[in-house]
Amino acid sequence: MSWELPPLGAIRVFEAAARLGSFTKAAEELGMTQSAASYQIKVLEERAGTPLFLRKTRQIALTEAGQQLAPRATDAFSSLADAWVATKGGATGVLSVTTMETFATNWLAVWLGTFQLMHPDLAVKVNTSQRLVDFSREDMDVGIRTGTGNWPGLTAHYLFKADYTPMLSPRLAESVGGIHHPEDLYKVPLCCASDPWWKIWFEAMGVPFEPDRVIAGPMLGSQAYDAMAALTDRGAAILTRNIYSALLAKGQLIQPFDVLGSDGDGYWLVHLESRRNTPKIKAFRDWVLAQTADIREREKGEAR
């Protein structure tokens, strides 16, 4: 299905000229000079093998061929313009977010409602996966990931630190007489005990990590699942404080120690550099940054 098409620039001018009844006006609408318009019409007529306009004095009129062509050209351009505007005005439709379960369940799930109130015409589709998707290979708009903020080809906006600390349910803590010293953690199962975060955290507390003393808890492979285990009294989990602050605030989990472990990673919102001005991406980015602004403020205070 290989079509024979007219010179596209030329027929664009033709369409405007036919609609406006003037080469000069058409040129104005298209932001070019009258001579350019005249040239394009000439090109089109040569290709057509037939005149499309009659040159009356100080005005033009369509020939029969022109009359036949003009409305159809207008239609075609009109529908093309519709489709194009719909495509590029990407603020409508669906926004795809890819992130990890942790963030999705404990942050997005909590706050997304306010975003949808602000953008009722924009559906958010959340996709969870452990790896960082390749935005050139998968149809995703934005991602929220942990890392150092350095991903080639992507723009990354810093959200907050990924620092972590042990958490457990109040009931479990109570069952062992409370958690007052790091060593008390050896009295309860530790979720994902092999996770390096435990070691880093213990050392941040100034206490060596002793794997032999650990009661192994479930190994679930994701912070989100560890958190569920902790919530249901199955053990202590080492979790990102900034993510689980809601559960802490409600008292469903407790954070026995203020000290946070850190491997330097943070949470970042990322998207393709080339799409920084896409309306729907801009809307989501602005909203996430506003929602997390207070966390960054607090971090600044702590760093001081």
Place this chain on the structure above:
Amino acid sequence: MSWELPPLGAIRVFEAAARLGSFTKAAEELGMTQSAASYQIKVLEERAGTPLFLRKTRQIALTEAGQQLAPRATDAFSSLADAWVATKGGATGVLSVTTMETFATNWLAVWLGTFQLMHPDLAVKVNTSQRLVDFSREDMDVGIRTGTGNWPGLTAHYLFKADYTPMLSPRLAESVGGIHHPEDLYKVPLCCASDPWWKIWFEAMGVPFEPDRVIAGPMLGSQAYDAMAALTDRGAAILTRNIYSALLAKGQLIQPFDVLGSDGDGYWLVHLESRRNTPKIKAFRDWVLAQTADIREREKGEAR
């Protein structure tokens, strides 16, 4: 109604690539290189602010935005192509011929039937007027005119000489005892006696024209009307032999003398130079030239 349109060249490539599922194939269809196609897609994606294709390995897939855009682009181009082909394939539709009454009534009216048999889908619209129309101002395809074949901007095809000679009805000739010498013409009314053709013809006969001896006939201003007058015994008319050969052959008019007057003019078929390859014009031109080929053959013989 000023539209926002995508870069037209770019979306043309996009449409082909979406349809064919490959940049390379699209480039082939459009007669350009793969790298050009890749470039255009990139341009379009930048303008759209969103990727349109996912780059899988060794194949591409449309993103959601692309899926939304592609069929609409295909539609738009398809209808544009339809309209364009209909316009440029001008062999269909209406062919406008402008000529003088003489030719229209005595040549076209006689022969046009055979043309329409050959081109049943092509309607011929005949427009008669005395002046040579300006093809850039009036919506005419071809003209048939007398002259020397030299009209700027027009292509002229020679048909036959415009040479003329007196004719009259057999009955009128008989009523004055036959026309044997030029002087016998003074016995009958002469149509359009002031026409210079009479003078030229008398002199071509080697006889001076004596306006005083003329019986003035009707002055109708057109050969066609003169011919009607002659047919109805109202006088002798000086007519183009090549045009009235049909009436002569049927004996409705007679041509008393073989000698033809000439002012050097001929009949020519003309059209805009730029439209020489328009199918419908080509069809009509070929047909007229074929129909008149024998006249030109005869003229060659006489000239020898």
Place this chain on the structure above:
DNA sequence: TAGTATGCATCAGGAGGATTGATGCGTCAT
């Protein structure tokens, strides 16, 4: 009726977008 304004055609000149061809990279298939 001269003078002015309007609209299209034409021309030479020039900028920049589009194209090419080579190259690189990643993946699939044999």
Place this chain on the structure above:
DNA sequence: ATGACGCATCAATCCTCCTGATGCATACTA
């Protein structure tokens, strides 16, 4: 493991398209 395939990228080049000035014809105006 190696060649084939397909897309991305880059520098160099080409050429399309646009501009600005000018001309011409006509319509309007005083």
